[in-house]
Amino acid sequence: MDNYPTIFQSSSASSHHSSLLKTMMDPNSQSGFLEGDNKQNNGFLGLMSSVELGNNQGNIVNNISLLSQANTSSNLPSTSFDSGGESEMKPGKKLKGERKNRKPKYAFQTRSQVDILDDGYRWRKYGQKAVKNNKFPRSYYRCTHQGCNVKKQVQRLSKDEEIVVTTYEGTHSHPIEKSTDNFEHILTQMQIYPSF
DNA sequence: CGCCTTTGACCAGCGC
DNA sequence: GCGCTGGTCAAAGGCG
Secondary structure: OOOOOOOOOOOOOOOHHHHHHHHHOOHHHOOOOOOOOOOOOHHHHOOOEOOOEEOOOOOEEOOEEEEEEOOOOOOOOOOOOOOHHHHOOOOOOOOOHHHOOOOOEEEEEEEOOOOOOOOOOOEEEEEEEEOOOOOOEEEEEEEOOOOOOOEEEEEEOOOOOOEEEEEEEOOOOOOOOOOOOOHHHHHHHHHHOOOO
């Protein structure tokens, strides 16, 4: 598991998500945000806001928190996280030199009965791994929109089985595909009821 | 038939 | 250097 610094990267991408997140973030709270030790999952809980909402799948989302994980050293691309050239994987060979030079990640912690929150985008699962110190596997998803390299990871905490941590990596380069109960609603709610 | 999930293998980074 | 762990690939199968 990698340790991520807790610097909040407010990219200038035109994403609603990042701009909203930026708005919500209290600059003073950045440092103590998440100490980069993923084993200490309790670190997430300190940031919970008491947002109450539901989505059309019938699951109840009681608490949402978020965090940002920036990459270790590099300056981030200012307009797009989608470095198209990098995505050229040679068939049969894996090219994973990007591990150090990561896009920022935004992790949302939700309390939900279901793992997959309907955020309005279409995702294709491309992997699942057992995670150390966690009895639940972590699932890896990629946005299926052409040219969109956004990924997300979904993981349920073993400490609290109702907590689902969804980690987004990158920014969508296209509009949301579904208009009903999408993720922006969640973020909107978080703006309306700021509790941190 | 096309899209998606599942799953084992592979690879890279990191700590010891 | 080695082993562990996380992240990704890709083949195979399932489902609408």
